Amino acid sequence: MPRLWVQVTLFLSSYLPLFVLVGVRSVGESTAVVRLCAVLGGAAIIGTAVFLFTAYKRSEVDVVVRAGDSRDPDVAAYLATYLLPFVTVFTGRWQDIVSLACFVAVLGIIYVRSRLIYINPTLALIGYHVARIIPATPGTEGDDRVRWPRYVLTRNRQLTAGEQIRAHEVAPDLLIVSLNDDVDRRSTP
Secondary structure (H helix, E strand, O other), X not given: OOOHHHHHHHHHHHOHHHHHXXXXXXXXXXXXXXXXXXXXXXXXXXXHHHHHHHHHHOOEEEEEEEEEEEOOHHHHHHHHHHHHHHHOOOOOOHHHHHHHHHHHHHHHHHHHHOOHHHOOHHHHHOOOEEEEEEEOOOOOOOOOOOOOOEEEEXXXXXXXXXXXXXXXXXXXXXEEEOHHHHHHHHHOO
């Protein structure tokens, strides 16, 4: 599990588009909501930049992908949670604000505990894809023991079995593919 600041940052980042949409919808209804959305949106932008900057500063490891699958389709399911503010009548009254805040707080707890924070629409918008891989464990070729799945953020869509990647270890269960490795793989036909 990543550090608390990474969890909070990724959660805020995942809701950046929602903050923008709710802020726009609240113009003329509630100045407080517009301001709150601007503050949360600003924190999400800064937090995402700090997260990516620090992630790429972490030490690099070589990982061989034993198996993997794209988690990009999960982003669409995640976006379904954005619908709540749009299927309800939002007047900007304190009851609407508190109920929406409670909804987002409950979602935050669930998403962090279930590792859905890696399924992030904001990262998808800036070109990142997420995959879940089973890495090969050094020295255990042919060993059928259970391997620990990891999430990988990459600028490329597919990670294939047998492929070796160079990545930064952000957390025990999260890697981000090295920028040079991503560029090299994109330019290879």
